[in-house]
Amino acid sequence: MEIKFSHLPKSAIRVCGVAVACAMAASTLVVGNVVPGSMAAGQGAAQAPGTRLQARITAEITNSRQATLPGSLHPFARAENEAGRMPGDSRLNGISIHFNRTAAQQADLNALLAAQQNPSSPQYHQWLTPDQFAARFGMAQADIDKVQSWLEQQGFSIDSVARSRNAIHFSGTVNQVERAFTTEMHYYNVGGVRQFASSTALSVPAAIAPVVESIRDLSSFKPKAMHIKVPAARPSFTSSQTGSVFFAPGDIKTIYDFPATGTGNDGTGQSIAIMGQSSVTLTDIENFESAAGFSKKDPTVVLVPGTGDPVAIAGDQGESSLDLEWSGATAPGADIFFVYTGNSANNNGVFDSISYAVDERIANIISVSYGACEPGLGGFSMESAFQQAAAQGQTIFAASGDQGSTACSAPTSTTVPVATQQELAVNYPASSPFVTAVGGTEIDHSNAAYYTQGQGYWEAQNTSTDEISSALKYIPEIAWNDDTDPNILGVSPSNGGGLSATGGGASSLFTKPSWQAGVTGIPSDSKRDVPDIALFSSPFYVSYLMCTSDTSFWASSQQASCNSGFRDTATGSLTGVGGTSVATPIFAGITALINQQQKYVSGQGQINPMLYALAANSSTYNSAFHDITSGNNYCTAGTNFNYCISSGATEGFKAGTGYDQVTGLGSVDVNNLITAWTANSGTAASLLASTTTVTASNSAPTAGSSVTFTITVASVSGTTTPTGTVNLSIDGSGTSFGSGNTTPVTLSSNGTATYTASFTSTGTHEVVAAYTGDATFATSAGAASVTIATVSSGKGSFTLTPSPSTLTIARGSSGTETIAVAPSGGYTGTVVLNYTTPTALAKLCVFAGTGINSSGDIAVSSASAVSAQLSIDTNASDCSSATGGSKPATQGLLLHRMAAANSPAPKPAPGRLPAEAAFAGLFLIGLVGRYAGRFRSAAWILVLAAAGMVMTACGSSTTTSTTTNPPKGTYTITLTAQDSATSTIKATQSFTLTIN
Numbered sequence: 004m005e006i007k008f009s010h011l012p013k014s015a016i017r018v019c020g021v022a023v024a025c026a027m028a029a030s031t032l033v034v035g036n037v038v039p040g041s042m043a044a045g046q047g048a049a050q051a052p053g054t055r056l057q058a059r060i061t062a063e064i065t066n067s068r069q070a071t072l073p074g075s076l077h078p079f080a081r082a083e084n085e086a087g088r089m090p091g092d093s094r095l096n097g098i099s100i101h102f103n104r105t106a107a108q109q110a111d112l113n114a115l116l117a118a119q120q121n122p123s124s125p126q127y128h129q130w131l132t133p134d135q136f137a138a139r140f141g142m143a144q145a146d147i148d149k150v151q152s153w154l155e156q157q158g159f160s161i162d163s164v165a166r167s168r169n170a171i172h173f174s175g176t177v178n179q180v181e182r183a184f185t186t187e188m189h190y191y192n193v194g195g196v197r198q199f200a201s202s203t204a205l206s207v208p209a210a211i212a213p214v215v216e217s218i219r220d221l222s223s224f225k226p227k228a229m230h231i232k233v234p235a236a237r238p239s240f241t242s243s244q245t246g247s248v249f250f251a252p253g254d255i256k257t258i259y260d261f262p263a264t265g266t267g268n269d270g271t272g273q274s275i276a277i278m279g280q281s282s283v284t285l286t287d288i289e290n291f292e293s294a295a296g297f298s299k300k301d302p303t304v305v306l307v308p309g310t311g312d313p314v315a316i317a318g319d320q321g322e323s324s325l326d327l328e329w330s331g332a333t334a335p336g337a338d339i340f341f342v343y344t345g346n347s348a349n350n351n352g353v354f355d356s357i358s359y360a361v362d363e364r365i366a367n368i369i370s371v372s373y374g375a376c377e378p379g380l381g382g383f384s385m386e387s388a389f390q391q392a393a394a395q396g397q398t399i400f401a402a403s404g405d406q407g408s409t410a411c412s413a414p415t416s417t418t419v420p421v422a423t424q425q426e427l428a429v430n431y432p433a434s435s436p437f438v439t440a441v442g443g444t445e446i447d448h449s450n451a452a453y454y455t456q457g458q459g460y461w462e463a464q465n466t467s468t469d470e471i472s473s474a475l476k477y478i479p480e481i482a483w484n485d486d487t488d489p490n491i492l493g494v495s496p497s498n499g500g501g502l503s504a505t506g507g508g509a510s511s512l513f514t515k516p517s518w519q520a521g522v523t524g525i526p527s528d529s530k531r532d533v534p535d536i537a538l539f540s541s542p543f544y545v546s547y548l549m550c551t552s553d554t555s556f557w558a559s560s561q562q563a564s565c566n567s568g569f570r571d572t573a574t575g576s577l578t579g580v581g582g583t584s585v586a587t588p589i590f591a592g593i594t595a596l597i598n599q600q601q602k603y604v605s606g607q608g609q610i611n612p613m614l615y616a617l618a619a620n621s622s623t624y625n626s627a628f629h630d631i632t633s634g635n636n637y638c639t640a641g642t643n644f645n646y647c648i649s650s651g652a653t654e655g656f657k658a659g660t661g662y663d664q665v666t667g668l669g670s671v672d673v674n675n676l677i678t679a680w681t682a683n684s685g686t687a688a689s690l691l692a693s694t695t696t697v698t699a700s701n702s703a704p705t706a707g708s709s710v711t712f713t714i715t716v717a718s719v720s721g722t723t724t725p726t727g728t729v730n731l732s733i734d735g736s737g738t739s740f741g742s743g744n745t746t747p748v749t750l751s752s753n754g755t756a757t758y759t760a761s762f763t764s765t766g767t768h769e770v771v772a773a774y775t776g777d778a779t780f781a782t783s784a785g786a787a788s789v790t791i792a793t794v795s796s797g798k799g800s801f802t803l804t805p806s807p808s809t810l811t812i813a814r815g816s817s818g819t820e821t822i823a824v825a826p827s828g829g830y831t832g833t834v835v836l837n838y839t840t841p842t843a844l845a846k847l848c849v850f851a852g853t854g855i856n857s858s859g860d861i862a863v864s865s866a867s868a869v870s871a872q873l874s875i876d877t878n879a880s881d882c883s884s885a886t887g888g889s890k891p892a893t894q895g896l897l898l899h900r901m902a903a904a905n906s907p908a909p910k911p912a913p914g915r916l917p918a919e920a921a922f923a924g925l926f927l928i929g930l931v932g933r934y935a936g937r938f939r940s941a942a943w944i945l946v947l948a949a950a951g952m953v954m955t956a957c958g959s960s961t962t963t964s965t966t967t968n969p970p971k972g973t974y975t976i977t978l979t980a981q982d983s984a985t986s987t988i989k990a991t992q993s994f995t996l997t998i999n
Contacts, residue, residue, distance in 0.1 A: 074382010097309030122685025130396030141168030225352035253472025270334025272692030281319035311345030321553030333592025367606030372584030396606030404506025408655030443540025482634025521619030523661030542581025799828030
């Protein structure tokens with residue numbers, strides 16, 4: 004089945020109400036990301052109740068009555084770090100406003116989550132889709148529309164509405180942010196880096212304050228990666244050169260007793276999403292797979308819409324590389340997704356990645372190797388998303404951290420007060436009750452045989468080549484803490500390095516969940532304790548091998564990573580790493596093996612209840628877990644670098660029998676854990692696993708050209724073909740397909756569908772396909788992206804500069820905006836100028852002035868900038884008078900208005916076409932004129948017809964309802980200029996219009 008869609012701005016689709024208006028917005032069929040009416044057998048037990056969502060915003064939304072949002076002041080925005088205000092015209096893209104749930108909705112969700120984990124419940128493992136979640140726990144559409152309209156009145160452009168209907172994403176300038184949320188945006192020097200954030204708590208209109216959970220993406224602070232790089236002074240490799248040992252995938256599988264190869268335990272049919280905040284080089288993952296002896300299998304790369312362009316960031320790039328490599332090595336049959344954010348300064352990094360992976364339900368398992376210490380969170384929380392993930396069957400893992408018991412500490416850190424840096428603290432999101440926290444162990448280095456080749460635990464090195472996998476059996480573990488190890492010169496705190504120990508302790512934010520019970524050692528502290536589980540994490544006893552182009556992970560003399568097996572050809576160097584950020588994707592992979600064995604093809608949601616239930620049985624605990632009873636995560640570095648209170652104090656936690664706040668329940672024997680899981684689980688899922696892939700006919704098309712996406716849904720095993728439908732989402736929102744559209748894409752008999760789109764805006768666009776399942780097959784998801792280049796080669800380009808940046812006009816009057824078109828690279832040609840406004844400005848008239856010809860075009864004939872003027876008229880009656888031949892002398896051609904932005908257009912009076920239809924008529928006239936000769940008689944006939952449409956659309960002096968002037972407020976007008984012959988040569992710029 005072929006579905007076509009012209010991906011113009013979302014607003015161009017939403018105004019479609021009559022044939023001529025739709026012809027302007029999209030000339031082909033529009034389909035949406037929709038809520039299916041019912042789910043297939045085996046997946047519908049968790050349907051939403053029959054009651055409709057009730058509107059919660061009842062009062063008028065006005066800026067005159069404000070309410071402060073608790074917890075909205077960033078904890079790092081302090082006076083001592085002040086570094087000045089941000090420029091008012093700075094652009095902030097991808098801001099988001101998130102909504103809370105009612106008490107009734109939260110109670111309903113709590114009951115559902117409990118039932119989904121109860122084997123005796125009919126809702127056991129009956130997961131919701133994001134669309135079902137929206138219908139049951141999201142905001143009413145009426146409320147979404149009201150908040151969206153208010154945002155537009157403040158001048159913001161709407162980017163998308165979350166699929167789960169619990170957030171709106173929008174963009175605007177610093178000036179608009181400051182006015183809308185009654186704050187100032189300031190720079191702050193924190194830890195030697197200039198960051199920005201709001202200087203005060205944010206405020207919103209009192210009418211919407213009760214429904215707002217948070218406003219995000221208004222600062223440049225991002226979560227911290229939980230890894231520690233191996234210093235050049237201590238190589239770690241079982242090598243022909245040094246005889247040292249290392250961890251390669253084969254070693255971990257031997258030590259932790261993975262199922263034997265070929266037994267069907269490789270993660271096939273499962274999916275893992277790695278969260279990142281930097282792009283990666285896929286060659287690194289391929290080199291790792293080759294060096295470790297795996298077949299090449301690239302991850303599916305997904306850039307979070309609205310977060311900027313792909314960019315490699317030192318430290319974050321390497322973090323993502325190791326996460327992808329080790330999750331894939333642990334479960335080589337699983338489908339690996341990489342969900343990451345781009346280069347916009349104000350995106351929220353991996354927290355935005357998590358939100359998107361949950362909202363689109365990308366993968367059964369989510370792995371997060373990042374975190375922030377709880378005292379540094381302020382009022383920030385991801386709990387709403389984590390609860391949604393659990394309801395959708397997604398399992399989330401997060402690293403407990405690498406700073407031992409003092410999670411806020413770091414060398415020369417000023418991100419939190421010194422006293423806070425020295426106190427006991429744990430990291431978030433590991434501390435969330437809906438997340439499985441993964442801590443760290445290390446080889447017990449009290450016995451050199453444990454980490455020396457040829458002494459019973461590792462094979463002896465007997466050849467001139469490296470031994471890739473040489474571990475022979477389980478090697479005793481202790482809690483990971485290398486802080487005071489005298490052998491780690493230049494790395495321990497006393498020598499100026501950072502802390503190197505597993506995070507763990509008691510949460511200051513969350514009470515103890517009911518499932519954290521029944522195991523010896525669990526503290527009676529009424530707090531959520533972390534971690535839950537632990538695996539090898541030390542970068543020294545012993546480190547993990549990885550491959551990365553991120554040079555910040557390299558030794559000082561290293562010239563490459565993994566261009567000769569795991570080595571650098573030129574220097575022989577290896578790239579080694581440690582930290583709980585390695586243990587986390589490994590345990591995510593282990594869970595994929597459990598899911599595969601249990602036939603949990605749609606995931607199993609939160610696994611903590613099962614982990615603790617298994618550990619509470621002494622027989623199971625002794626076989627499936629390695630109880631770590633030695634070591635600690637004490638901070639002994641004292642006040643040096645503000646690490647902890649004093650060198651003489653015992654600050655931290657000690658490993659012991661059963662559970663402890665250092666290694667949790669301990670590490671695992673994977674084979675025995677899978678066996679125990681099987682014996683204690685409910686009925687295995689009856690559905691078969693499916694896989695969804697999306698391929699683009701052209702991953703780098705020119706703007707405006709068509710791209711065909713082929714969607715293929717297949718069985719992971721067997722020859723039966725999945726049937727049913729696929730929901731599509733472009734750039735993070737079903738609203739991309741039109742308001743109220745309820746038609747998903749239907750698969751053909753061979754399990755495929757094609758979807759054709761054209762994109763006019765530059766940058767990366769994401770298409771996510773979510774298979775909704777049928778009576779035989781479970782749900783699955785796939786994604787593909789295309790990137791539209793900014794400018795095509797060979798003809799140069801141009802830029803737009805509107806002036807003033809904010810135009811203020813009294814209501815009913817007009818003003819002048821000057822547009823400078825500056826060519827570069829030898830550009831000459833005809834520039835076609837159009838504009839977009841919010842729907843509240845449907846009655847705004849924009850006339851072409853000096854520098855714009857009779858066709859609404861700007862001629863550029865030399866290297867000099869061309870200045871053009873627009874007359875912005877807020878007197879609605881001038882629309883009709885202009886087209887009727889009696890326009891004011893200062894005004895010229897009515898400029899093409901491409902669309903209204905993202906909220907339903909006002910209903911027209913009976914018998915009259917809406918203004919959008921009139922503008923569409925003019926748009927079509929322009930097409931006839933441009934391609935059939937501008938002054939032919941046929942074109943003039945259309946001109947007369949269009950004039951009539953404009954007159955009925957804008958009204959007349961005798962019709963009060965249709966001559967109402969645009970309302971007072973602050974709005975964003977977006978100008979789009981495009982070369983008349985080459986669609987890829989274009990520029991977009993916005994200015995602010997304030998109507999008093």
